[in-house]
Amino acid sequence: MMDWQALPLPACSLAESPRYAHGGWTWVDINTRTLYRLNQSDVLNTALDNTALLSTLQLPDEIGCVLPTANKNIWVGLGRQGGWLIEGDSCTLKLDAPFDSSKHRFNDGRADHAGRIWISTLVDARSPATAVLYCIEAGQAQPKINDLIVGNGLAFSPQGDSVFLSDTRHKCIWRFDYAVETGELSNRQLIRQYTEGTARPDGACFSADGSYWAAILEGYRLDRFSERGEYIESIELPLAKPTMPCFGGAQGNVLLVCSAQADEKFPNLPGFENTSLIACETGFKALPENFANPAYLV
Secondary structure (H helix, E strand, O other): OOOEOOOOOOOHHHOEEEEEEOOOOEEEEEEOOOOEOOOOOOOOOOOOOOOEEEEEEEEOOOEEEEEOOOOEEEEEEEEOOEEEEEEEOOOEEEEOOOOOOOEEEEEEEEEEEEOOOEEEEEEOOOOOOOEEEEEEOOOOEEEHHHHHHHEEEEEEEOOOOEEEEOOOOEEEEEEEEOOOOOEEEEEEEEEEEEEOOOOOOEEEEOOOOOEEEEEEEEOOOEEEEEOOEEEEEEEEEEOOEEEEEEEOOOOOOOEEEEEEEEOOOOOOOOOOOOOOEEEEEEOOOOOOOOOOOHHOOO
């Protein structure tokens, strides 16, 4: 049983893409186009209402995914209009969207061990299955996996030789072998098909031991899998609609979970009613974020 704490941070409509990098935490509220940056490693047992530590940036796009780079002041953002370079408080569009932005947007992604930018899209209308997983390199977004609806859950294993991908609307999780030298995916395996109720996989991350942690939207839980794709366990959450987990903190043992806004049908548990982010200490360690190479956007 994990001892979850509601973090006293601003409530979000759709909190997503939590990252721990350069000694601080970053996440976005997609619906309000807001980037949050918490310039401290400790989110537990610490006052979080210090405006000198928590800053916000109003974004020019519905950015669904932010990725750290080797420079703590430069981040990559991916949204409806395309790929952005976020330098301090300045946002510059570097890569035009390779899709019809009236129907799609970039949703969830990560950098691989070589700094390539992998990013999936979603279909606004949730039909037809025209979303794509792209790999961005040398200013080109190359389609790698087609026929998605809401691409999600992208995460690379500790050694970088396997990658997991989910589709929230198809309600499934796949595992692939991955060759980081060439950027090629192979041996696609369906490791989980969700069939009960509306619970479905959303964002995810790996921990250093090789566990894959998937947020289960409208499922009040995280599901943990081995690096080979075997189901290990479910971890109960006080949040109805978790969207993505992230390990971090000074010791690497803090697990933070973002969520979408609860509602009458799927309320958060008592004590967490208006909470968008929760965290707790665990016996697991963070897998450091791969840094995106911002030069790949152009």
